[in-house]
Amino acid sequence: MAVRRDAELAGAVETAVRGHAGGVSVAVLDETAGTRASYASGPGTYDTASIVKVDVLAASLLRAQDEGRAPTARERAYAAAMIQNSDNDATTVLWKELGGAAGLDAANERLGLTATSGGADGLWGLTQTTADDQLALLEQVFGVSEGPVLAEAARAYVQGLMGNVRGDQVWGVSAAGDGAELKNGWLPRGTTGLWVVNSIGRVRVEGRRYLLAVVSHGSATKDAGIALVEGVARAAVPVVSGGA
Template identity: 75%
Template structure:
């Protein structure tokens, strides 16, 4: 059985008894093994996980301009990632040129299934689990060929490793040590159902894994968190030590 098929079985088992749809992509940074599984059409609202993408786009722009982030940009970035501050996100979203700026950056970051939300609605950016994994590879990757500089990558990693303690759920459930992550949660007014997402890097037995889990359709926020955590815990062992 190939890794994608094995992951599909593991996710379906983990999701039993949960409402909603979920997709996941995972990558073992040591072996290079990876797998992905998509439920439904595979496209999901980002909610606040888009904030990592916004920061990556901001850093790309600063790199192009040959400058560091300003003090104000750094203040917004820290609030946006560590505390999931929406006002800070809106300020940076507007600075980027909203969806047009994000989409242009994503072409360079390798996110070909993500499109920015309309107008000020950054949380309704559409994405896929594989695209979120591609973004994580840009943030946590090493070596040449990455759009983000070494300094930019270290900056994002530092913020994701310092999220507020009450926001450290999600993919962290799959690890046995510290995690660097960003979560998103949004109750859709059109359905009253929840979008719950989590992306980041976790460590298990000294090995690092990149994990992206996106979901929608949960009746409550707690139910969505439970779903995402169950899927993350099921996904990592599939690629653990894989060739």
């Protein structure tokens, strides 16, 4: 049975989240040992912003897999723009071809995401999720889950794109390690003026690999949200590595 260190994680992130009036949640897994932990400052789900793009890509690849084919050159071009540059127009194309929220939800049922629901009215950035669900998605993408749904070639493709995001978008979970495959999301909410800032991916620390998801809302600025996410990420990894 996998070891859980939820209580230790709550204590470890206490300093990083102190003074943050919004919500924050984190989930982390040591790939080798299987030790995991999760923490949420309160109940409920979080807006995905652009981290949903990894989910959209996984669902799109699963669709192609079901049809017994590789992704087309056109689909690959949109996927690269979506993950590496966080291109919104490319995301909208793949989202619509997937069947929108209903298509994403159907794929997520197979991928093991139990608390994620696609954004209504075509607003994919307002898809609702949890850090635990994002960790489950990463387990599929990096082949850590038992019997991953995505084929090996599909997993390698997503990993390659996440490992080559644009330089100015390399922040977030990457602060916890020496290198990372990642995808970040950021969104100012029009109703409040406060920021959603999220980061998911795989990081390496002293030769070991960790899957890590941090989601948050309620930051006054994007930079404040990034600082929050990075502080939580740096605090989280040592908990499951035994360094805490």
